[in-house]
Amino acid sequence: MTEKLSYQQEEDIPVDMLNAKSKLNVSWQAVFSALMFFYMYLPILVLTFYSFNDSAYSANWKGFTLKWYTKLFDDSRILTALQNSLTVAFLAVGIAAVLGTFMAVGLARYRFPGKSLYRGISYLPLIVPDIAIAVATLVFLAVIAVPLSLWTIVAAHVVFCISYVAVNVSARISGLDPHLEEAALDLGATPFQAFLKVLLPELMPAIVGGCLIAFVLSMDDFLIASFTAGTGATTLPMEIFSRIRTGVKPDINALSVILILLSGAVALIGELLRYQSEQKRFK
Incomplete structure (x- = not known):
C-alpha cells in the first residue's frame, strides 16, 4: 500500500x-x-x-598596444632562435616519421626473438623523465667525442619523436585487417608494393597525427635541447628562458601567445585528420 x-x-x-x-x-x-x-x-x-600592455613592465597596465607583436619581427635573436627550433623540429620529425612507421609495422606484422622486450624498450622515451634522457644523451655524446651543435639536438629529439610516431601508428595498424596485404600479394604485388599502395595510405592519418604531436613537443622542448646544444645553437625555448631571468616582459608574453595559437592550430589539424580518417573507416 x-x-x-x-x-x-x-x-x-x-x-x-x-x-x-x-x-x-x-x-x-x-x-x-x-x-x-x-x-x-x-x-x-x-x-x-x-601581451597588449603598453607598459614595459607586466604588472602595470598603461593602455592597449600591438607594438610588442611587431617588435618580435625586428628581434634578430628571436628570429634566429625560431629558425633553429624549426630546423630541429622538421628534421627530427622527418627522421622519426620514417623510423617510427617502420618500427610500428615491424612490431605488428613480424615475429622475431625478443619482440616483447624490444617493444617495451622502444616506448621507454614516453615515460622516462626528460632530465634522464638529456643527461644520458650528453654522456653518450661525450664518450664518442661528438662536439655539441644543432645536429646533436636533432639526434636527441629523434629519440623521443620516434616513440610518439610509433605509438600512433601502432594504434592505427592494430585496427586494420591484416588480410589486405595478403590479398595484394596474391594479386601479384611485391611486399614493398603492398606496403606502399595498401598499408601506407591507411596509416597516413596516424603518421601525420604522430608527426604533429612530435613537432609540437620538439618545438616546446627546453631541457633536452639545453643539455645537447652547442655554441650558437640556441632554440626558441632556450632564448625565452634566458630572457625571463630578469623578469617577464610584454614581448615575451606576445611571443608566448603566438606559440599557443600555433600549437592550438596544429592540434586542430591533427583532430580534423583523425576525424576524417574515422569517417572514411565507417563508410
Missing part, C-alpha cells in the same frame, strides 16, 4: 517541476565545467591580456 501511495504521489508531481529539476542538474554540470575550464585557462587569459 505504501509503495502504491508513493508511486501515486510521484505521478501527481507536475511535469514542469520535473523538467525544472532536470534543468537544474544540467546547469550545475555546466557551472562545474565552466569553473574547471576557467581555472585551467586563467593563466593563458592573463598572459594574453598583458
Whole structure:
C-alpha cells in the first residue's frame, strides 16, 4: 500500500517541476565545467591580456598596444632562435616519421626473438623523465667525442619523436585487417608494393597525427635541447628562458601567445585528420 501511495504521489508531481529539476542538474554540470575550464585557462587569459600592455613592465597596465607583436619581427635573436627550433623540429620529425612507421609495422606484422622486450624498450622515451634522457644523451655524446651543435639536438629529439610516431601508428595498424596485404600479394604485388599502395595510405592519418604531436613537443622542448646544444645553437625555448631571468616582459608574453595559437592550430589539424580518417573507416 505504501509503495502504491508513493508511486501515486510521484505521478501527481507536475511535469514542469520535473523538467525544472532536470534543468537544474544540467546547469550545475555546466557551472562545474565552466569553473574547471576557467581555472585551467586563467593563466593563458592573463598572459594574453598583458601581451597588449603598453607598459614595459607586466604588472602595470598603461593602455592597449600591438607594438610588442611587431617588435618580435625586428628581434634578430628571436628570429634566429625560431629558425633553429624549426630546423630541429622538421628534421627530427622527418627522421622519426620514417623510423617510427617502420618500427610500428615491424612490431605488428613480424615475429622475431625478443619482440616483447624490444617493444617495451622502444616506448621507454614516453615515460622516462626528460632530465634522464638529456643527461644520458650528453654522456653518450661525450664518450664518442661528438662536439655539441644543432645536429646533436636533432639526434636527441629523434629519440623521443620516434616513440610518439610509433605509438600512433601502432594504434592505427592494430585496427586494420591484416588480410589486405595478403590479398595484394596474391594479386601479384611485391611486399614493398603492398606496403606502399595498401598499408601506407591507411596509416597516413596516424603518421601525420604522430608527426604533429612530435613537432609540437620538439618545438616546446627546453631541457633536452639545453643539455645537447652547442655554441650558437640556441632554440626558441632556450632564448625565452634566458630572457625571463630578469623578469617577464610584454614581448615575451606576445611571443608566448603566438606559440599557443600555433600549437592550438596544429592540434586542430591533427583532430580534423583523425576525424576524417574515422569517417572514411565507417563508410
